Amino acid sequence: MLNHNEKKVLDYFHSKRLYKNGFLKYSFFSKKIKYLIGDELSVYERRKIFNNLVKLDYFITQTHPSKNKYLYQLRTTIYRGKEETITLIFE
DSSP, X not given: XXXXXXXXXXXXXXXXXXXGSOOBOHXXXXXXXXXXXOTTSOXXXXXXXXXXXHHTTOEEEEEOSSTTOEEEEEOSOSOTTSOOOOOOOOO
16 A cells, blocks of 8 residues: 555656656666655655555566666556456457
């Protein structure tokens, strides 16, 4: 379940169509979150919001060639809680 700040961040990312970008570092998304919410959040709280969105599968995660780095891409669907359609084929 998304809290108020997570929903606000997710709506902003989709309104700016950040899903059209390729895989980006966490720092790009952190700067966007800081711009949107302002200085009322600490670095820890921004990271927590982003990690919750990753955990809820709103981002595609890719490992960077150096094993300790990750790249993220926003998924195109805005609300992952909705059921996706299933196609049944009868033979």
